[in-house]
Amino acid sequence: MPSREDIERYTQALGAINLLIPVGAQLAFLIADGIKSFQGRNEEVTKAEAQAALDKFAQATGAAKTQIRDWLATHPPEPE
Amino acid sequence: MTMNTPVRLTAAVLCLVLLSSCARISIPATVKQVSGNGVHIMQTVQAMATAVEQAEEKKILPRNQAIKVMVVLSKITDAGQEVVKYLNLMMLADSPTELNSSVDKVIAALDIINTGLFQALVPIQDETLKTDIGLLAAEMGRTITIINREILGRAYAK
Numbered sequence: 489m490p491s492r493e494d495i496e497r498y499t500q501a502l503g504a505i506n507l508l509i510p511v512g513a514q515l516a517f518l519i520a521d522g523i524k525s526f527q528g529r530n531e532e533v534t535k536a537e538a539q540a541a542l543d544k545f546a547q548a549t550g551a552a553k554t555q556i557r558d559w560l561a562t563h564p565p566e567p568e
Numbered sequence: 569m570t571m572n573t574p575v576r577l578t579a580a581v582l583c584l585v586l587l588s589s590c591a592r593i594s595i596p597a598t599v600k601q602v603s604g605n606g607v608h609i610m611q612t613v614q615a616m617a618t619a620v621e622q623a624e625e626k627k628i629l630p631r632n633q634a635i636k637v638m639v640v641l642s643k644i645t646d647a648g649q650e651v652v653k654y655l656n657l658m659m660l661a662d663s664p665t666e667l668n669s670s671v672d673k674v675i676a677a678l679d680i681i682n683t684g685l686f687q688a689l690v691p692i693q694d695e696t697l698k699t700d701i702g703l704l705a706a707e708m709g710r711t712i713t714i715i716n717r718e719i720l721g722r723a724y725a726k
Binding site: 534542544555559563568 | 595604606607618638652655
């Protein structure tokens with residue numbers, strides 16, 4: 489039978505682990521980001537690059553919206 | 569393990585969490601990353617829409633169920649347009665208040681996309697078809713939107 493001290497110790501350890509699990513992902517993200525910034529530390533994203541990426545996103549969104557809208561326009565509901 | 573180790577470990581992790589929250593990302597870099605991810609999400613939505621069209625054509629998916637799925641996918645594209653709009657505003661923001669407000673709105677639109685990607689599968693009653701049409705695609709899209717939230721969380725002006 490574990491002693492009172494053992495139980496307290498294990499409870500504290502479980503409490504620490506319970507905190508570690510959700511922040512573990514954030515830590516991994518931080519490390520990955522640190523590695524990336526170390527590898528490309530002289531690279532800065534310009535506004536023009538950001539705008540170009542945003543334009544591509546807008547295009548992709550527009551294409552998806554058009555496809556869906558066109559299908560809905562040509563496929564009316566059927567009587568149940 | 570000694571009595572102090574869990575406490576020390578917790579304190580160390582908390583310091584790392586604080587450090588990571590201080591690691592800001594530039595607005596153009598944020599916009600570029602989120603936009604790149606956004607393209608993947610919209611490609612996912614288009615793939616799901618195409619699969620719905622084909623399933624309906626082959627009579628595997630009833631018309632009315634297909635319409636319900638397409639309506640949800642359409643709402644996802646609307647949310648995508650909101651993300652584009654507010655990413656643009658983030659780049660034009662003149663003040664921390666404006667920037668943070670735009671970041672909030674991008675995150676809200678991403679939440680709509682996140683929810684929508686699974687809601688789109690709800691009207692489909694056939695389980696095999698549900699898997700074929702996009703369980704994996706929806707999961708991928710959902711992962712990407714979670715990543716976007718993490719990126720945007722570091723774009724707030726302090």
